[in-house]
Structure formats: structure tokens, C-alpha cells
Amino acid sequence: MLNDVKEVLVSEENLDKKVTELADKITKDFAGKNLVVIGVLKGANVFVADLIRKINIPIALDFMAISSYGSSTESSGVVKILKDLDEDIEGRHVLVVEDIIDTGLTLSYLTENLKSRGAKSIDICTLLDKPDRRKAHIDVKYKGFDIPDEFVVGYGIDFNEKYRNLPFVGILKREAYE
Numbered sequence: 001m002l003n004d005v006k007e008v009l010v011s012e013e014n015l016d017k018k019v020t021e022l023a024d025k026i027t028k029d030f031a032g033k034n035l036v037v038i039g040v041l042k043g044a045n046v047f048v049a050d051l052i053r054k055i056n057i058p059i060a061l062d063f064m065a066i067s068s069y070g071s072s073t074e075s076s077g078v079v080k081i082l083k084d085l086d087e088d089i090e091g092r093h094v095l096v097v098e099d100i101i102d103t104g105l106t107l108s109y110l111t112e113n114l115k116s117r118g119a120k121s122i123d124i125c126t127l128l129d130k131p132d133r134r135k136a137h138i139d140v141k142y143k144g145f146d147i148p149d150e151f152v153v154g155y156g157i158d159f160n161e162k163y164r165n166l167p168f169v170g171i172l173k174r175e176a177y178e
């Protein structure tokens with residue numbers, strides 16, 4: 001598995017520092033508010049698990065499972081809801097947690113969908129952002145790292161369901177997916 005990684009882009013140590021920084025901001029900004037954190041499965045699973053343990057205010061945690069990449073490195077542009085929320089978000093503050101924003105198509109679809117449910121506010125927290133590839137405009141309130149236009153894996157992020165369990169974020173070698 002490690003042999004398929006060309007370069008470590010974000011180390012375990014730097015991930016930990018950044019997650020602490022983001023959680024501290026979220027703790028300050030949402031103190032006293034009714035906050036629902038929504039992890040976007042499967043990719044955000046590892047990030048959201050680390051993030052919420054560093055958020056120091058009461059929150060509710062919920063998940064949506066969404067998929068647009070399947071077994072490809074290119075977004076299909078067709079976003080499917082595989083699992084919907086359990087919580088009613090009407091009148092509540094929502095923080096959507098993503099592992100990566102690439103074209104922005106997943107989040108553009110998701111935020112429109114969540115807006116229609118009457119949330120009081122909707123903010124986005126993403127660990128990684130690949131701005132060069134954006135097709136839809138997304139306002140990101142909490143961002144970990146801008147990354148170059150390379151296909152990345154690890155820390156929850158997959159290629160064809162593989163590599164999610166790497167503890168760091170790495171660039172996948174072209175031979176591993178071509």
C-alpha cells in the first residue's frame with residue numbers, strides 16, 4: 001500500500017496540529033449555539049472523528065453518505081445520496097465536514113439540498129481544497145490545506161475504496177490508478 005504513494009503531502013503530525021486549530025475556531029464560533037456536525041461519508045469519516053473529539057462544546061453528530069466518484073479519479077458529476085440524515089436540522093446551525101473539495105460538485109449539491117430543510121446557518125469545514133479543479137463556487141469557512149492538482153489518498157480518502165486507512169495524506173503514483 002505504501003509503495004503506491006509518490007509523496008507524503010500532509011504528515012500525521014501536521015494533520016493533528018491543523019485539526020486542533022480548526023476545532024478551536026469551531027469551539028469559539030459556535031459556543032452557545034445548537035450545532036449539528038454533519039460528516040460526509042465515507043471520505044470525511046476519519047477527519048470528523050478526530051475533529052469532534054477536539055471540539056469543546058456540546059454538538060450533535062450526524063452523517064450523510066454521498067458518492068460521485070465511484071471507481072474513477074474523475075467526478076461523474078452525478079451526486080447520489082446513499083444515506084440521508086437522521087436529525088431534523090430545521091432552525092439549527094449546521095457544519096458540514098468534508099475531507100476534500102475538488103470540483104465542488106458534491107458540496108454544491110449537498111448545500112442546496114440542506115438549505116431547503118430550513119437550517120439556521122450552513123457552514124463548511126474541509127480538510128483539503130484543490131482550488132485548481134473547481135467547477136462550482138463553494139464558500140469555505142474552515143479550511144485545513146490548499147493542495148495541488150494531484151490525486152490524493154489516505155486519512156479517509158480513497159481510490160476505488162483503497163488507502164482510506166493510511167494515517168497521512170499522500171499523492172498516489174500514476175501507476176496505481178492508470
Ligand SMILES: O=P(O)(O)OC[C@H]1O[C@H](OP(=O)(O)OP(=O)(O)O)[C@H](O)[C@@H]1O
Nearest residue numbers: 041042043067068069102103104105106
Ligand atoms: O468536489 P468534488 O469533485 O465533488 O469531490 C469531493 C468529493 O469526492 C469524494 O467523495 P466520493 O464521491 O469519492 O465518495 P467517498 O467519500 O465515499 O469516497 C470526497 O470524499 C468528496 O466528498
Ligand code: HPA
Nearest residue numbers: 102150151152153157158
Ligand atoms: O484527490 C482525490 N482523491 C480521492 N478522492 C477524491 N475525490 C475528489 N478528489 C479526490
Ligand SMILES: [Mg+2]
Nearest residue numbers: 043069070158
Ligand atoms: Mg472517494
